[in-house]
Amino acid sequence: MTVERDGLQNMLADISQLNIHGVIVLNTSRLWRSDMAKVLIQRELKRHQVDVKAIEQPNYSIYAYDPNDFLVNGMLELLDQYQQLEIALKLGRGRRKKAEQGGYAGGGIPFGYKVIKGNKLLIVDDRKAEIVRRLFELKQQNPHWILAHYADQLNKEGYTTDQGKSFTKVQIKRIFDHEPIYRGTYSFGNIEAVGQHQAII
Known part of the structure; x- marks a missing residue:
């Protein structure tokens, strides 16, 4: 370890x-x-x-x-661990409840959305959403392409990542994996619900 x-x-x-x-x-x-x-x-x-x-x-x-010191210090450490586990459990419950209502429960923000601090709601990022729509349009038109082909086409059309770099097949797969969210469904663990966010495709 x-x-x-x-x-x-x-x-x-x-x-x-x-x-x-x-x-x-x-x-x-x-x-x-x-x-x-x-x-x-x-x-x-x-x-x-x-x-x-x-x-x-x-x-x-x-x-x-x-x-005595050994006993007290050991008890304090156990209490610290208990408090951390209790906080994690409460946070987990809160996130599950939020997800069950279709709200953003935390974690990675799907490409195409942004989160305003304190709001905890997925909001469409217009620039990124345009790329997502174009990518799924390409997928519909060319269903047999491999991931690298989609990345190459986006790059040829002048689309870039947040860092101004070219798209890679890994990023394309990540976007495709989030298709349910782009269609308005929110999932968190084994929870799936109609999202509070706006669909992109």
Whole structure:
């Protein structure tokens, strides 16, 4: 198992090269988010004789041998994990309810739409929507084309991505995969409902 967070990777690299004695965090849940990550990170810290100082857990130390400190710190970490799981569960319920009503429940925004901050509703992006309509028009006219052909044709007609670059077959597949949304259906996990958003095709 590897720890994927860039900032954490940089910190672990620094302790192996610099003379660091301690790492200061708000609480230990900011440093590791699972028991496996905790074991791996603590092993690396101990290898370089670095301790952890937590502002909200003043007695915390990865070298603690006092049974009371061990018990209190363990309980605090379990409480942090419980709170994170509870928040995730509530967010999940909220997103499912939103999806059941056909509303945008989060995640990647399909090409052709945009989301206004605080609104949480898919809104048609006119420039992108024109490209989506043209692509599905090409698909109807040339159903046997491979993905690269569609990308080449869009590029020949002067259409570009948000970054002003040429379309690739990967981007074309992603747009085709979102066809139900473009037709007005919203799906989230195993939920499918009539969307609150405007259809593009």
